[in-house]
Amino acid sequence: MLTIILFGLLAAGAELLGGYLITLRHEWPRKIQEYLIALGAGFILALVFLELIPESIDKIGPQAPLFFLFGFALIHFFEHTFIGHLHFGEETHTDIMISKTASYSAVLGLFIHAFFDGLAISAGFHFDFYIGLMLFFGITLHKIPEGITISSIMLASNQSKKAAFLATASCATATMLGVLSVFFLAEVDIKIVGYVFALSAGVAVYVGASDLIPEINRSENRITPMVVFVGMLLFYLSRLMIVSFMEGH
Numbered sequence: 001m002l003t004i005i006l007f008g009l010l011a012a013g014a015e016l017l018g019g020y021l022i023t024l025r026h027e028w029p030r031k032i033q034e035y036l037i038a039l040g041a042g043f044i045l046a047l048v049f050l051e052l053i054p055e056s057i058d059k060i061g062p063q064a065p066l067f068f069l070f071g072f073a074l075i076h077f078f079e080h081t082f083i084g085h086l087h088f089g090e091e092t093h094t095d096i097m098i099s100k101t102a103s104y105s106a107v108l109g110l111f112i113h114a115f116f117d118g119l120a121i122s123a124g125f126h127f128d129f130y131i132g133l134m135l136f137f138g139i140t141l142h143k144i145p146e147g148i149t150i151s152s153i154m155l156a157s158n159q160s161k162k163a164a165f166l167a168t169a170s171c172a173t174a175t176m177l178g179v180l181s182v183f184f185l186a187e188v189d190i191k192i193v194g195y196v197f198a199l200s201a202g203v204a205v206y207v208g209a210s211d212l213i214p215e216i217n218r219s220e221n222r223i224t225p226m227v228v229f230v231g232m233l234l235f236y237l238s239r240l241m242i243v244s245f246m247e248g249h
Helices: 002-023 030-085 100-128 127-143 144-157 161-184 190-217 225-248
Strands: none
Touching: 002 100, 002 144, 002 161, 030 100, 030 144, 030 190, 030 225, 100 127, 100 144, 100 161, 100 190, 127 144, 127 225, 144 161, 144 190, 144 225, 190 225
16 A cells, blocks of 8 residues: 555656746746647647547447537636636736636646546556556656646746646645545446546647647747647657556556
């Protein structure tokens, strides 16, 4: 048990490290912010299409697209229909790249994902130490860029470094909650997991495609759009590592 908790803490620590690295500088140049947002957009969209959507369809079948659409529509409603008519002074800040609502939505999606990362690590160790170890390495591989993504998105919405780090810390905490949940849950309803994945997929694809990508497209820097593919590749390689070890064992 203590070994599993230790590996969970290491994975959560990697996420915190990613978030902390972003908060080290007093201020990041706009070009660097664009690169980080592009990296985050690619990472989030790869997460949606390579993991969340396939997993939700596998677990709840034809109902998955409905919950996916609901998650997408829910964020659109709050970001542009409901909150869009409320004014918090954001329009007076020309340095804002992303709305605060979008940043919170992104953190919510990644929080859910982080929880299931922790659950996967813990469940793997419960089944077999070697499988758990490989899951740990594969998941931890994308924990640092995930932490970077969370902090970057928060800072791009003109929030403080403290808020950015706290957002990263919340996802690191979610990882540990996932690790510990296996000790208390005799069984996890597979359909509930499917519903959560489908909803979070809708939320994440909205943030990635409707909030982050348009900001990237406005950039005059031709390198920025290419960084999106780096983010996608980063997630794909870490996910491929997990899948290959799971299939091999």
